[in-house]
Amino acid sequence: xxxxxxxxxxxxxxxxxxxxxxxxxxxxxxxxxxxxxxxxxxxxxxxxxxxxxxxxxxxxxxxxxxxxxxxxxxxxxxxxxxxxxxxxxxxxxxxxxxxxxxxxxxxxxxxxxxxxxxxxxxxxxxxxxxxxxxxxxxxxxxxxxxxxxxxxxxxxxxxxxxxxxxxxxxxxxxxxxxxxxxxxxxxxxxxxxxxxxxxxxxxxxxxxxxxxxxxxxxxxxxxxxxxxxxxxxxxxxxxxxxxxxxxxxxxxxxxxxxxxxxxxxxxxxxxxxxxxxxxxxxxxxxxxxxxxxxxxxxxxxxxxxxxxxxxxxxxxxxxxxxxxxxxxxxxxxxxxxxxxxxxxxxxxxxxxxxxxxxxxxxxxxxxxxxxxxxxxxxxxxxxxxxxxxxxxxxxxxxxxxxxxxxxxxxxxxxxxxxxxxxxxxxxxxxxxxxxxxxxxxxxxxxxxxxxxxxxxxxxxxxxxxxxxxxxxxxxxxxxxxxxxxxxxxxxxxxxxxxxxxxxxxxxxxxxxxxxxxxxxxxxxxxxxxxxxxxxxxxxxxxxxxxxxxxxxxxxxxxxxxxxxxxxxxxxxxxxxxxxxxxxxxxxxxxxxxxxxxxxxxxxxxxxxxxxxxxxxxxxxxxxxxxxxxxxxxxxxxxxxxxxxxxxxxxxxxxxxxxxxxxxxxxxxxxxxxxxxxxxxxxxxxxxxxxxxxxxxxxxxxxxxxxxxxxxxxxxx
Numbered sequence: 001x002x003x004x005x006x007x008x009x010x011x012x013x014x015x016x017x018x019x020x021x022x023x024x025x026x027x028x029x030x031x032x033x034x035x036x037x038x039x040x041x042x043x044x045x046x047x048x049x050x051x052x053x054x055x056x057x058x059x060x061x062x063x064x065x066x067x068x069x070x071x072x073x074x075x076x077x078x079x080x081x082x083x084x085x086x087x088x089x090x091x092x093x094x095x096x097x098x099x100x101x102x103x104x105x106x107x108x109x110x111x112x113x114x115x116x117x118x119x120x121x122x123x124x125x126x127x128x129x130x131x132x133x134x135x136x137x138x139x140x141x142x143x144x145x146x147x148x149x150x151x152x153x154x155x156x157x158x159x160x161x162x163x164x165x166x167x168x169x170x171x172x173x174x175x176x177x178x179x180x181x182x183x184x185x186x187x188x189x190x191x192x193x194x195x196x197x198x199x200x201x202x203x204x205x206x207x208x209x210x211x212x213x214x215x216x217x218x219x220x221x222x223x224x225x226x227x228x229x230x231x232x233x234x235x236x237x238x239x240x241x242x243x244x245x246x247x248x249x250x251x252x253x254x255x256x257x258x259x260x261x262x263x264x265x266x267x268x269x270x271x272x273x274x275x276x277x278x279x280x281x282x283x284x285x286x287x288x289x290x291x292x293x294x295x296x297x298x299x300x301x302x303x304x305x306x307x308x309x310x311x312x313x314x315x316x317x318x319x320x321x322x323x324x325x326x327x328x329x330x331x332x333x334x335x336x337x338x339x340x341x342x343x344x345x346x347x348x349x350x351x352x353x354x355x356x357x358x359x360x361x362x363x364x365x366x367x368x369x370x371x372x373x374x375x376x377x378x379x380x381x382x383x384x385x386x387x388x389x390x391x392x393x394x395x396x397x398x399x400x401x402x403x404x405x406x407x408x409x410x411x412x413x414x415x416x417x418x419x420x421x422x423x424x425x426x427x428x429x430x431x432x433x434x435x436x437x438x439x440x441x442x443x444x445x446x447x448x449x450x451x452x453x454x455x456x457x458x459x460x461x462x463x464x465x466x467x468x469x470x471x472x473x474x475x476x477x478x479x480x481x482x483x484x485x486x487x488x489x490x491x492x493x494x495x496x497x498x499x500x501x502x503x504x505x506x507x508x509x510x511x512x513x514x515x516x517x518x519x520x521x522x523x524x525x526x527x528x529x530x531x532x533x534x535x536x537x538x539x540x541x542x543x544x545x546x547x548x549x550x551x552x553x554x555x556x557x558x559x560x561x562x563x564x565x566x567x568x569x570x571x572x573x574x575x576x577x578x579x580x581x582x583x584x585x586x587x588x589x590x591x592x593x594x595x596x597x598x599x600x601x602x603x604x605x606x607x608x609x610x611x612x613x614x615x616x617x618x619x620x621x622x623x624x625x626x627x628x629x630x631x632x633x634x635x636x637x638x639x640x641x642x643x644x645x646x647x648x649x650x651x652x653x654x655x656x657x658x659x660x661x662x663x664x665x666x667x668x669x670x671x672x673x674x675x676x677x678x679x680x681x682x683x684x685x686x687x688x689x690x691x692x693x694x695x696x697x698x699x700x701x702x703x704x705x706x707x708x709x710x711x712x713x714x715x716x
Contacts (some may be wrong), residue, residue, distance in 0.1 A: 003240055005126060008172055009067055009139055010110040011035045014130040015047055015074070015101070015168065016063045029137055032129035032169035032183070033064070033101060035111045037219035041101040043168035044184055044195070045079040046093035048101065053086035064103050067110075067139070074101040078209070080202050095154060096199035097184055100216070111223050112170055113237040115178035115197055116265070116312035118302045122147045123173045127157065127183055127192070129166025140166060143174070146181060149196035150300075155181050161192035175248060177241040177258075201305045210273070210305075217306050218269040225266035228259070238262045256315065256335045260371065264342060267367060268307040270360035271349045276485040278428040278494070280304040283348065284313045285428075287341040290382075291333055301450055301458045301486060307345050314338050336379045339372050343386040427492040429453055431483040432698050433476065434499045435542065442468045444501070448479040450486050451497070451698045460486070469504065473512055481514040484535075495536040497698055499545060502618065505689070506610040506633040510537045510669060532669050536662045540693045541622055549695035552595075552625025557695055559599030560628050563657030567649035568597045570605035570631065571617045575645040579607025579614065591620040604648040605631040606641035609689075628658050629691040630665075640684060647684045658692065665690050 013035065017028045030050040033043030041064055045056075054060040056079050064074040079099045083089050123146050131140045144159020157171065163186065171181035171194045181194035204210040224237055233239030241258035274280050281302060304310055314337045346364050349357050365387040372380045429452040436445040443466030450458045461479035480496070487494025498509050510532020531537050544553070569575055572585045572593060585593075594603060609618040609631050621629055630648050632638075651668075655661045671682035 003243075004172065004174060004177060005128075005141055007110065007237070007240060008034075008112060008126065008128045008170060009141070011112045012067065012128050012130070012139065012169055013041055014065045014137065015041075015043060016065070017051060018061055018063055018073075029130070029132060029165065030062075031165060031167045034128070034168075034170045034179075035103075035106070035109045036114055036179075037111055037216050038107045038109060038223055039103050040216050040219065041074060041103055042182060042200070043099050043101060044093070044182060045081075045097050045099040046089070046091075046184075047168040048076050048079065048099045049083075049089035049093060052089070056083070056086040056089070062101065064101065064106075066106075072104050072106060074103040076100070077102045078203060078212070080199075092185075095152060096195050096202050098182060098195060098199060098202070100203070100212075111220060112172070112179045113177060113224060113241070114200075114217075114220060115173065115176070115180045116261075116308045117176075117178075117180075118198060118304065118309065118313055123180060124175055125157065125159075125180070126172045126174050127160075127162055127166065127169065127194075128172065129162050129169030129183060131163050131165035133163040133165070137165075144190070144192075146171060146173075146194065149181070149194075149198075152199065154184060155194040155196055157183075157192035157194055158190055161186055161190060175244060177237060177244050198303070201303055204305045213305060214269075214273040217308065221262075221265040221269040221308065225262050228262050233259075236262075255332045256338050260335075260338075261311070263367065264311065264338070265308045267360065267364040268311075268342065268345065270357075271307065271345070271364070272352055272354055272357055273306060274304075275490070276488045277303050277305060278486050278488045279348065279490065280307065280310040281313075281486065282428045282489050283341055283344045284310045287314065287337050287344065290340065291337045301460055303482070303486070307342075310341060310345070311338055314341055332375075336375050339368055339375065340379060340383055340386075343368055343383045347386050426453060426489070427487055427494050428489050429487040430495040430497055430698070431480065431487055432457070432497045432499065433480060435472070435501065435504060436466070437501045437542065439466050444469060444472060444504075446472070446476060448476070448483050449698075450483055457698065469507075472507070477512070477514055480512075484514075493535045495538055496531060497538045497540060499540045499542050501542045502615065502622075503610050505539065505618065505691070506608045508633060508687070509539065510689075530669075530673065532666060533673060536666065538662075538692045539690065541691070544622060544693075550625060553627060553693075553695050554625075556599050556625040557627035557658070557693070560602065560658040563600060563655075563660075565600045565602050565628075565652045565655060565657060566598060567604045567630075567645070567652045568594070568601040569645060570594075570603040570609070570621055570629065571613060574606055575642055578639065578641040579605065584613050585617070587616045587620050590617050591623055594621050594624040594626065597624075602626075602652045603629045604645055604652070605629075606638075606644040607631065608633055627691070627693040627695065628661070630661075631689050631691075633687040633689050638686075643684050648688075661690060661692070 011034045013033050015030050015033050017030065031043065031047030033041040033047065036042045048055055048062060051060060051062060055062060055076055058075050058077065061073040061075050063071050065071040077100045080096050081094060125146045126141055126143050128139070128141045130137060133140070140162040142160030142162045144157055144161060146155045146157055149155035155171070162169070162183070166183050167185055169183045170179045171183055172178070173180045179197055181196050184193040184195050186192045200213070203213040228236040228238045233242060238258040238261070245258070281304065302313060304313065315334045342364070346361055346368070350361055368383060369387065372383045429450050432449040432451050434447045434449070439445050445464050445466035446462065447459065448461040450460055452458065460483050463475065467475045484494050484496065500507065511530045513528055513530055515528040526534055571579070571590065573581060573583045577583060603621045603626055605614060605617065607614050609615055614631070618629065630652070632644060651664055652661070655664055665688060668682050668685035668688060671679035672686050
C-alpha cells in the first residue's frame with residue numbers, strides 16, 4: 001500500500017442507516033464519504049438521500065464508521081441541490097450531488113487535502129471507497145484518469161473504477177496529492193462519473209452557506225497546518241505532496257513548496273472571506289498583469305469563493321510539479337505572484353476594519369515579510385510597501401508602520417505603482433444579458449456574459465434553445481446572480497446591461513429579484529431586493545446591434561452624454577390626450593419630428609412601448625438615432641399622462657447629461673417601491689423604464705441563431 005493510498009484510506013468512511021454501522025454484512029450500508037475537516041464528512045447527496053426526508057432535513061442521524069471500525073453519529077447539514085420534496089428524493093440526483101455531514105466526536109480524524117486549483121484535469125487519479133462486491137464490506141480503491149468537469153458538469157473517470165458503494169468517496173490527484181472530486185457512480189465498462197471538488201463552492205450560494213463554507217475551509221487548513229507542525233514531513237499531507245513533487249522532477253524542489261502553501265493557507269483562512277468571486281479575481285488579475293507586464297485575459301472565467309483559490313489560480317496553468325521561472329532561471333515568478341497576491345489580500349481585508357482580523361493580519365504580514373526576503377528587490381519592495389509603507393501625507397518623510405501591521409495610508413509618491421495596494425476604485429466588470437428574438441415558436445434564446453473593464457467579453461451561461469417569456473425571469477435568476485458576483489468588488493457594483501427584442505421592452509427588469517421563489521424577504525437584503533433598487537439596470541435594443549451603429553445613433557448619444565438634455569414627447573399627442581387618447585401620430589410623421597429634435601433631446605412617453613402605438617413611436621425614435629428614452633411600462637390604471645410628461649421633462653433637465661439619469665431613476669424606484677408607505681411625490685414614476693443604449697458599449701453580440709429558412713422575429 002502506497003503512502004498516498006494509506007493516508008486516503010484512513011480518511012474514508014462508510015455511511016449507513018442508524019445502527020447499521022457495525023453491520024459488516026453491508027445490509028444497511030448506503031455509500032462512502034471522507035473527512036475534509038475535523039467533524040465534517042463530504043459525500044454525495046444521493047448517498048444520504050437513502051435515508052429519506054428526516055435524514056435530509058437533519059432530523060435523524062446516520063452512522064459514520066471510520067477505518068478503525070469506530071462508529072459515531074452524523075447529521076446531514078446540507079444537501080445540494082436540496083430536493084423539492086425531501087421525502088421523495090430524485091433518482092438520479094442532479095449535480096452537484098454533494099452533502100455535508102457533521103459528525104460527533106471526530107476531532108482526531110485524518111482529513112484529506114482539498115485542491116485549491118480551478119483547472120484540475122486531465123489528471124492521473126486514485127478513487128477510494130467502501131464496497132461489498134465480494135460479499136463482505138471492505139475498502140476498495142482503483143487507479144485511472146479524470147477529464148472534463150468544466151462549467152459545472154461531471155468529471156469522466158476511466159480505469160480501475162471501484163464498484164457500487166464507493167459513491168461519495170474521494171477522487172485523488174496522484175500527481176499533486178489533493179482531492180479533485182467526489183465519486184458519483186459507475187458507468188459502462190471502465191467508465192465512471194465524479195463531481196468536481198470545485199462544486200463545493202455552491203455551499204456559498206446563500207448567506208448562511210457562505211459562513212459555513214468559510215468555517216469548514218478554515219478548519220481544513222488549520223488541521224493540516226497543525227498536523228504539519230506536530231508531525232513534520234513524515235506524517236502530513238504537505239510532506240506527502242513534497243515527495244510527489246520531488247519524485248516527478250527527480251530532484252529537490254524549491255519555490256512555492258507544499259510547506260509554504262500550508263503556512264499561507266492557514267493564515268488566509270483566518271481572515272474575513274471574500275464577499276464575491278469578483279474580489280478574488282480582481283486581485284488575481286492585477287497580480288498576473290503585474291508579473292507578466294502585459295494585458296492579462298484569463299480566457300476562462302473562474303468562480304473562486306475563498307482567498308486560497310486565488311492562490312491556485314496563480315499556478316494552476318503550470319504542470320503543478322514544476323516551477324514557473326524566467327528563462328534565465330533567476331526569478332521564481334510563481335512564488336513572487338503568490339506572495340504579492342497574498343499581500344494584496346491582507347490590504348483588502350484590512351480595509352474592512354474588523355477588529356477580529358487585526359491579529360491575523362499582523363501574523364500574515366510578518367510571515368509574508370520574512371518569506372519575501374529571497375525574492376527580487378522590486379517585488380520585495382512592493383510587498384513591503386503594500387504591508388508596511390506609507391505616511392499620512394505625500395509631502396511627509398516616508399516612514400514604516402509598526403512592525404507586523406498592515407498600513408493602508410499610502411503616499412501619492414512612492415517607488416512602486418500605487419494602484420494594486422490601494423483600495424479598490426472600480427468594479428471588476430459589468431454583466432450583459434442578451435435575449436434574442438423568437439427562435440422556436442415562443443422561445444427566446446439567451447446568453448449571460450461578463451464585460452471586463454478592458455472591453456473583453458467572457459461568455460458565462462447560455463440557452464440556445466430558449467424559454468418562453470413567462471420563464472425568462474426564473475431561468476435567468478441564478479446565471480445573472482452568479483455573473484454579478486463576478487463583477488462586484490466591495491461597494492462597487494456591476495451594472496446589468498440587458499439587450500432585448502423590442503417586444504420585451506416592457507418586461508419589468510428592474511423588479512427582478514435574485515433570490516429563489518419563497519426566500520425570506522427582509523426588505524433590504526441585497527440578495528432579495530429588486531435589482532433596480534440596488535444597482536444600475538440598463539436596457540438596450542437587440543435589433544440595431546446586429547448591424548454597425550448608424551451615424552445618427554452615434555451622434556445623438558454623444559450629444560446626450562455631454563448635455564444639457566431636454567425632453568420631447570415620444571408620441572406628440574400623449575401629453576395632452578394620454579397614451580390611449582385620439583389623434584394618434586403616424587409612424588412616418590413621428591420619425592420626421594424625432595429626427596428634427598435637438599441632439600440632446602430625450603423622448604418621453606407615459607405608456608408601454610412593446611406593442612401598439614407606443615411600439616410604432618419607439619421604432620421611429622430608434623430609427624432617428626435616439627439612444628436615451630424614458631417611458632412607463634404599465635398600459636392601464638393611470639390617467640396622469642400630463643403629470644408624467646411634465647415631471648419626466650424636469651427629471652431630464654435636472655440630470656444634465658445621460659449618465660446623470662441612472663441615479664435619479666434608481667432613487668425614484670426606491671421612493672415609490674415601498675408597498676406600505678410609498679412617497680406620494682414619487683408615485684408618478686411607478687413602472688418607469690429607461691433605455692440607455694450606448695452604441696460603443698458593450699460590443700455587439702454574436703449574430704443570433706435562427707431556424708433554417710426562418711427570419712429572426714418570426715415563428716417557424
